[in-house]
Amino acid sequence: MIEAIDLEQTYMSGGKPLTVLKQINLAIEAEGFVAIIGPSGSGKTTLLGLLAGLDRPTKGIVRLDGQDLGRLTEDQRATLRADKVGFVFQTFQLIPTLTALENVMVPIELRGNHTHEVKELEENAMELLARVGLGARMDHYPTQLSGGEQQRVGLARAFASAPKILLADEPTGSLDGETGRTVIRLLEELNQDAKTTLVLVTHDWELASRARRVVRLQAGSVVSDTLNPPA
């Protein structure tokens, strides 16, 4: 479902090249559930951005659902993302001029779904917000929401298009224990019932222990790749 071959990412930093990912080789099967862990600065967010096709690697290949992202135009990559990929950003990235509900509706609208009534799509978005505990916050704007609430809007938005692949950067990072567990349950349901392939960057041991596979990054390289014992 997701394949990375000899990925490398180098940034120019103060006039000097800085290689933040090197020789990354990963194959993630359909319906997989992978946690990526590693210290701050080890390249986790960079890797997730490359796997989602949000950024282009300096070297190497990413294939999503069989398609080589490097061979697609910007528009084709955007269409592929809209059709198949949900992304939860570490910094939430909500649109400040839209309410929580409107933010959740964005990917549904981008996808241009003509087979459902707007009403039905809106009900689906409302249900998702209710499930992440924001039933009473749907008409609030991002600035009126706490960090954890914004994170949950970001999650509901990612779930809204029922993506085949969900990439999430620290999805429980701003949540308290109880809300974090609700989100972990939602992610597990998505993986088990909706068959969504999950790739999560996390510091949360509870979340990492629920994954089937844990990939550890250190200084831009994969230093371990292990399977968790079955639950």
Ligand SMILES: Nc1ncnc2c1ncn2[C@@H]1O[C@H](COP(=O)(O)OP(=O)(O)O)[C@@H](O)[C@H]1O
């Ligand atoms: N756009 C960029 N330009 C220059 N350096 C960057 C850029 N993005 C990330 N980096 C650097 O790449 C390294 C890895 O960053 P990141 O992927 O965000 O790590 P993590 O998510 O594991 O904390 C860091 O040293 C960071 O400063």
Ligand SMILES: [Mg+2]
């Ligand atoms: Mg990060």
